[in-house]
Amino acid sequence: MKASCVIVIGAQWGDEGKGKVVDLLAGRFAWIARYQGGHNAGHTVVIGGRKYVLQLIPCGILRGQGSPRAVIGNGVVVDPQALVTEIATLEAAGIEVKGRLFISRRAHVILPYHRMIELAAESAPGRVKIGTTSRGIGPAYEDKMGRRGLRIFDLYDRGLLRAHITNALAEKNAIAAALYGSAPLDPGQIFETYVALSEQIRPYVAETALLLNRAADRGESILLEGAQGVLLDIDHGTYPFVTSSSTTAGGACIGTSLAPTRITGALGVSKAYCTRVGGGPFPTEENGPRADELRQRGNEFGSVTGRPRRVGWFDAPLVRYAVMLNGLDSLILTKLDVLDSLERIPVCVAYRGLSEGSMPTSVAEWEQVEPVYQELPGWQCSTEGITDYAQLPPRARAYLEFLGQQAGVDIGMISTGPERDQTILLPHSRLAGMLDGAAVTAS
């Protein structure tokens, strides 16, 4: 029998609550792997009232000792300083990392000049302001695709490392000074820092392609943890207001080395409403007092940058698009309880004037989008912490069923609060079946 190999992706613009979902599902999987992005992600997990924000290391690491094992795949861009800090924070919290975390030798490295260029370029006149997380993610992927990147393995060839930093800085310092008036960075200092960091991460560096494929051959289950969301995908998102990697399910194969024929399922995570952080199109965005209420109730402030998130209503055409692009088997809806106080809840069911299934391509087209709303009555009582679907108020059930119909996908799980146990697993859903199939332990 094929090993269970399931992808979890954000079905909106990121921040859907993947951290909690992955942490919850991780108990059923032997391996959890990240496949794209970097420390721009902020996966928040609350366990026993304690909050953890993971940026690079897959959330599965928060499960007890031994299992699951966590992989940072080749598709991730790694800032060694961020990684070392995250490892130290986990260890200080008593979480075992050594022997459980494996970082791909082929993953690309973020260097200080990536951040320098990004910070300067984002505020340069005439540039489209994307509102990035300023972590150097885009410039690191640019260097990767430009075939002038530095990979984790290269850190250990000191001659190569020194030459790489010297040559790269000759170019980057000149560009940054000429275009943005930035002060130059010192190659010698960066070299020394990266040598020291490389020694700290050495015990974790591995040939993860082999590790994951051998694990799958032995029948061990693997959960592939996406970062950001479908609409931030470099190809399929609201370009250019996107991140610089393939956040969609296809990216999971490239970013880990697991072949498409290994994948057994895909899950999407969406809020019961919608948020976005950074610039770019957002057809169902709400402003004014109702937006403030959603933002406060949902604590919608970025976990990485602290920026207030833009908030709006569930956008079914977007989620239908996510279902199509990723072949989603099941949808997990989070933060239902945030809607508890509302009298009426708008849901976008179509975009006026656009044929079903088609999505705008340019920012100008996105600006023309006119959402068609259907308003549903709110339930106006607390759903916080409910764990049984039958206990939800009838109007909340009607709302969820409407979202499922509109999105054209099975609803597998509902989150009613940040803690692990504030969750409803729908027992007859496709998700429940997939979890039964995944319950294989690591050897």
Ligand code: IMP
């Ligand atoms: P970058 O990924 O830092 O290049 O930022 C590009 C865009 O993606 C910006 O709009 C960011 O706000 C957004 N973004 C990046 N990572 C996340 C995330 O984890 N959650 C939500 N938005 C994100």
